[in-house]
Amino acid sequence: MLVYFDTSAFIKMVLEEEYSADVRNYFDSLDLEDIPVSADLLKTEALRSIIRLELERENVLLALEKIQLIPVERRDFDIAGILEPQNRNLRSLDALHLAVAKATAVDIFVTYDIRQAQAATNLGLKVVSPGNN
Numbered sequence: 001m002l003v004y005f006d007t008s009a010f011i012k013m014v015l016e017e018e019y020s021a022d023v024r025n026y027f028d029s030l031d032l033e034d035i036p037v038s039a040d041l042l043k044t045e046a047l048r049s050i051i052r053l054e055l056e057r058e059n060v061l062l063a064l065e066k067i068q069l070i071p072v073e074r075r076d077f078d079i080a081g082i083l084e085p086q087n088r089n090l091r092s093l094d095a096l097h098l099a100v101a102k103a104t105a106v107d108i109f110v111t112y113d114i115r116q117a118q119a120a121t122n123l124g125l126k127v128v129s130p131g132n133n
Contacts, residue, residue, distance in 0.1 A: 001034045004106040005067060006097045007045040008113045009129075010038065014046075014055060014063045019112060022131025026110070027066075039076075039100040040069040041093065076100050083119065090119045098123060 005013075005027075012023045030036060046060050079102065080095035090098075094116045101109050102123055109125040111117050117127045127133075 001031075001108070002104060002106040003030060003034055003036050003108045003110060004097075004101045004104070005036055005038050005042070006094070006109070006111040006113065006116060007038075007042055007049075008116070009110040010042055010046060010063065010067070011049055011053075012112065014059050015049075015053065019129070019131040023110070023112075026128070026130035035068055036066060037068045037070055037104065037106065039072050039097055041072055041096055041100075042067065043069060045093065070100055070104055072096065072100055073103070076103055079103065084122060086119075086122055089115055091115070094119070098125075101125060 009023050012020045013027060027036065043064055046064060049055060050057050050060050076096060076099040079099035083090060083095050094113060098119055107126065108128050109120045110128050111120065112129050112132060117129065120127045
């Protein structure tokens with residue numbers, strides 16, 4: 001099973017905030033056949049978060065090693081740009097995460113972003129927000 005972690009979920013794994021323990025427990029409870037994935041865009045967002053939030057670089061890099069990063073393809077940019085009109089408030093990078101998740105046929109999409117969760121649901125993805133649903 002492919003379990004996609006967006007940036008809002010990933011950051012909770014390395015930063016202490018609401019639901020951090022829940023998402024870490026969820027991640028640790030994944031079965032051996034479960035593969036945690038994200039777009040390689042996650043690495044850029046995580047590294048920028050280190051600077052913005054003054055996080056320990058080592059902790060973020062170690063956490064990134066636990067997630068299989070999927071290359072963002074040209075088609076993903078195209079798909080992200082034309083997601084359905086009901087997703088009009090979706091930010092560009094969130095749309096890109098969803099395009100990669102959809103193209104990869106993930107089984108579960110983990111997010112704490114309300115707009116992204118709604119858009120993922122609109123796209124037929126199963127959304128999970130450990131501790132918040």
